[in-house]
Amino acid sequence: MKALTIWLTGLPCSGKTTLANLLFRSLLEQGVTNVEVLDGDVVRTHLSKGLGFSRADRDTNILRIGWVCQVLTKHGVCSIVAAVSPFRAGRNDVRAMVEKAGGPGSFVEVWVRCGVEECIRRDVKGMYAKALRGEIQQFTGVSDPYEEPLDAEVVVDTSTESPSKSVSRILEVVNRVTQ
Amino acid sequence: MKALTIWLTGLPCSGKTTLANLLFRSLLEQGVTNVEVLDGDVVRTHLSKGLGFSRADRDTNILRIGWVCQVLTKHGVCSIVAAVSPFRAGRNDVRAMVEKAGGPGSFVEVWVRCGVEECIRRDVKGMYAKALRGEIQQFTGVSDPYEEPLDAEVVVDTSTESPSKSVSRILEVVNRVTQ
Numbered sequence: 001m002k003a004l005t006i007w008l009t010g011l012p013c014s015g016k017t018t019l020a021n022l023l024f025r026s027l028l029e030q031g032v033t034n035v036e037v038l039d040g041d042v043v044r045t046h047l048s049k050g051l052g053f054s055r056a057d058r059d060t061n062i063l064r065i066g067w068v069c070q071v072l073t074k075h076g077v078c079s080i081v082a083a084v085s086p087f088r089a090g091r092n093d094v095r096a097m098v099e100k101a102g103g104p105g106s107f108v109e110v111w112v113r114c115g116v117e118e119c120i121r122r123d124v125k126g127m128y129a130k131a132l133r134g135e136i137q138q139f140t141g142v143s144d145p146y147e148e149p150l151d152a153e154v155v156v157d158t159s160t161e162s163p164s165k166s167v168s169r170i171l172e173v174v175n176r177v178t179q
Numbered sequence: 180m181k182a183l184t185i186w187l188t189g190l191p192c193s194g195k196t197t198l199a200n201l202l203f204r205s206l207l208e209q210g211v212t213n214v215e216v217l218d219g220d221v222v223r224t225h226l227s228k229g230l231g232f233s234r235a236d237r238d239t240n241i242l243r244i245g246w247v248c249q250v251l252t253k254h255g256v257c258s259i260v261a262a263v264s265p266f267r268a269g270r271n272d273v274r275a276m277v278e279k280a281g282g283p284g285s286f287v288e289v290w291v292r293c294g295v296e297e298c299i300r301r302d303v304k305g306m307y308a309k310a311l312r313g314e315i316q317q318f319t320g321v322s323d324p325y326e327e328p329l330d331a332e333v334v335v336d337t338s339t340e341s342p343s344k345s346v347s348r349i350l351e352v353v354n355r356v357t358q
């Protein structure tokens with residue numbers, strides 16, 4: 001498959017990692033092996049240990065992931081990224097870097113939309129609870145902003161559609177742009 | 180070409196970047212296009228801004244580069260790294276990561292050997308002069324240790340041999356391990 005970056009952005013617990021892993025499996029099943037999943041939490045360990053959650057640190061984290069994506073894209077490897085990436089400017093910077101390496105259509109932004117109430121209900125790691133009690137500062141959706149995408153290639157709504165439905169809608173777009 | 184990482188380690192001004200760029204060009208001339216140069220200085224900008232030169236920060240920097248190398252190796256892309264990487268343990272950690280991704284023979288350590296007197300004479304960016312005047316702390320070769328490789332796959336001596344001679348000796352080993 002033509003190299004591209006599928007960038008999943010959304011609130012914590014919106015379902016980004018779930019979709020990233022399902023997308024990865026679906027692509028493997030289609031025989032696509034030039035794919036790497038870059039999960040925000042994992043990447044924080046390897047690339048961004050020591051960075052916090054200030055605006056500047058968040059931007060740095062996103063740019064580092066983006067830098068890896070553009071290297072991979074340049075060499076024909078697809079990246080699937082799951083990262084809150086709350087700021088429009090940061091996402092756009094990454095888009096520019098990747099498209100510079102892979103050409104137009106090589107960056108597919110997916111807004112993983114889910115209302116904050118539903119995210120709080122899921123609260124997989126109990127982070128929202130801590131944020132709501134004020135034990136974590138600068139938590140996106142509670143005490144830090146999330147800038148909704150204006151021009152995402154795909155918007156999926158994980159509070160109303162099944163993960164497999166979301167994945168098939170994302171793959172439709174991916175298959176179209178990589179034709 | 181089978182993916183591998185060519186890791187050039189040595190003192191500042193020993194000639195790592197020169198050799199990395201020459202290696203890159205030679206491989207391109209051989210028709211090998213799945214190659215990426217990761218130069219220590221460039222990587223510090225994209226992956227390791229904010230890190231200093233303490234032992235811990237140096238190790239973190241090297242591990243980040245190594246993490247990128249193993250992702251690239253895994254997907255069939257060769258990396259050429261030019262980084263002082265003064266500590267044996269850090270280099271061995273990277274070797275383990277890359278070989279885990281690419282199998283035995285996928286990590287070629289090249290010791291770019293050059294006496295510190297000759298490096299001081301070259302002093303491309305005037306950094307040795309500053310370090311000798313005490314204006315830079317923890318400068319490898321002056322006020323910070325360089326642990327010489329014990330089992331490098333290749334040792335080149337840039338004070339006695341020409342860059343093209345060094346490159347051809349490195350490529351000999353590379354071609355042997357990628358057969």
